[in-house]
Amino acid sequence: MKKHLAFAALMACSVTAMASDGAKWTYAGESGPEQWAKLTPDNFACAGKNQSPVDIKGTVHAGLKPLKLAYKAAGNEVINNGHTVQVNFAPGSTLQLDGTEFELKQYHFHAPSENQVNGQSYPLEVHLVHADKDGNLAVIGVMFKQGAENQALKALWPQLPKEANSKNALTAPLSAASLLPTKHGYFRFSGSLTTPPCSEGVRWLVMKNPVTVSKEQVAAIEGILHHANNRPVQALNGRVIVD
Ligand SMILES: [Zn+2]
Structure with a gap:
């Protein structure tokens, strides 16, 4: 039952966002990041000590x-929930970590990046969310630096729903493998969801090597999201980041 609930929650998070909290939190203004913890008691963790993103x-x-990693071409739909664009996955793509199997549920994008590396922000970051x-969640983050057109995004971008609260079936199933850099060296730290309810205990794995994205590809997703969708970096509060 618990497995079922966790799975349903993840697969349905976009739907939930549409139905209930889509208008409640934002990236700026009265319901922006500084206010998230106060918007509803459910968001208490947003004021926690182990929050993401980080520098x-x-x-x-x-x-x-x-x-x-054992990723399959199982991404089958892309949704625009007003906060991000997200590709949802059918079961079968896995990450083995800490002796446990985590399954890829979805990946989604932030422009500009949420995490930073030595104070540097990137124009785009993708989060691959596993449970x-x-x-329990494990998220792989990949940074995009401006450069050559990204071939993985080239297949996805034309299929992004332009309207908030809408989705498209993908014309062909996508694998997340093509989003990763060639070398898989990574940083690791404990953090949280970067959106309400900001739940902690998330295993964060951020790739050391960025991949490239063209200026036009960044402009395209910015045009669809209409606003920056990065939470500001949060204090480490004693956490150590390892590599
Ligand atoms: Zn994210």
Whole structure:
């Protein structure tokens, strides 16, 4: 039952956002990030001490193990929930981490990036959201730097729903593998969801190497979202980031 609930919650989060909280929180103004914790008691974690995103700096070398990824072409729909654009996945794409299997549920985009590296922001960041059978989350972040057109985005971008609260079936299933840099070195830290309810206990894995995105591709997603969708970086509060 618990597995079912966690799975349903993730797959349906976009629907929930549309139905109930779509208008309640924003990225600026009266319901912006500084107010999230006060908008509803459900958002108490937004005022927590282990929040995301962060500025990745002062990392400690810990000899992290290579990521064990087995991704399939199982992305089958893309939604625009007014906060982001998100590709939802059918089961079968996995990340092995800490002796546990996490399944890829969805990936979505932030423009500009949410996490930073040594104070540097990027024009775009993708978050690949995975959950284990108990609903614990692991997110892989990949930064996009301006450069050559991104081939993975080239297939997806024309299919992004332009209207908030709408979705499109993908013409062909997509794998998340094509979004990753060639080298899989990564930073790791404990953090949270970067949107309300800002739940903590999220395993964050941010790729060290960025991939490229063209100026036109960034402009295209900015035109669809109509606003920046990055939460400001949060204090580390004693957390150590390892690599
Ligand atoms: Zn995100």
